Amino acid sequence: MRGRPTLPALAVGILLTLLAASPALASSYRYWSFWDGAGGRWQYATQGPSSARPADGSVQGFRFAVSKDAAAEAAQPRAAAGFAAICGSTPAVEGRKRVALVVDFGLAADAPAGEAPPQEAPRTACAQVSPDATAAEALAEVAKPLRYDSAALLCGISGYPKQGCGEPMADAEPKPAQPSAPQSAAQDPSAQDPSDGGPSAGLLVGLAAVAALAAAAIWQSRRRTR
Template sequence: MTAKRTARLVLSLLAGLLLAGTVTTTAQAEDGYRFWGYYQWSNGQWAFAQKGADVTVPADGSVEGWRYALGGAKPRLPRAAGDFETICGATAAETGKKRVAVVIDSGTPADSVSGQAPPAATGTCVVTDPKATGAKVLAAVKPVRIEKGLTCGIAGYPATGCGDPVKNIQVPATDEPVQLEIGTPVGAANAPSPASAPTEQSDDGAPWTGIVIAAVVVLLLAGGGLVLSRRRTGQRT
């Protein structure tokens, strides 16, 4: 077993132990971890993933869930239902590909690292190769920060930290449900291509600048060669 999978398995086991406790009806202080939990929607509810996202291969029509939270003895599930039809219903099925709905819930301000505001919860439909793993499906939706084989940040949240232990946390009795922001499908035939998608940095004109410079250099070299040839011809005559 590689160090990457060992680290992932350790965190999964820790999270499983944390989530295995009895749900309390009131908030209470306890020790826990701040981390991204990985879930699957099954039989109308979220279930903690039994395997890491790098070895899990979600089936067509499945729903993957990610929730960032302070985890203790109480499960901290994604706060929105994994409704496949709501997320992927408007995205047509494609031959030779699968559709997977992805729910990303960055949690509450109380869950966050000090100074960082959690992004809104999102739902995105991913159209991808049938053999794509949960990790590949997630990476198709948002940039992922990986450290020591663990999913530490999604779309830059949080900017630092990874599965950090936290003393004396306050776990709420319940999490208020949230409304998902449904994003543009990823990988679908009618989805915007990467070339047309907006980017943070623009290189407009850069390729043409290089071509013009190269052309000028070629002309100068050609002109210099012509002059040199004429000089040699004149010397011979």
């Protein structure tokens, strides 16, 4: 006959369950993300700008922001992905291709310390380049200077930002408030969601229960030894 779990075993089981259920502290990054424009919408690019070779009539987007390095959570360019609106007035030339580019320098809240976006609204341009040109080469035609790190990661467009490249930022770190934005829960420490930082109320209660079970186990073991 199998015995019932002892109090110490129950305590360990509860603790492991609580630790497994508690969310891990993820990180976001401050970086230039790269996007493909398709059907008027943005899709997170599956290749880097140095390897992607867009076809004539393509739309490519770049967005600087603090966001997660994932398609579902990265910040998209804030301008529409429309080729006609950007390159419609640029005539086609034989032996060249046209690539519509959207460069979004992002928000002041995402800027590195001591810097600010060169302009508030996204910049659009039509690059006319050779048929085998990469997206990075098309970008260089309209938004120099570009800055790369030793791993060929795109770090700066048109000189912005001046330094830094994909540095991690803790998700729990509050972003600076935008001058025109209303105060929000993420900016007001007194109104923050408990899940945004520190242990949750449920986790604290669970840990207290584990401590109580452990104390009971010690008391029970002492009774048995008397």
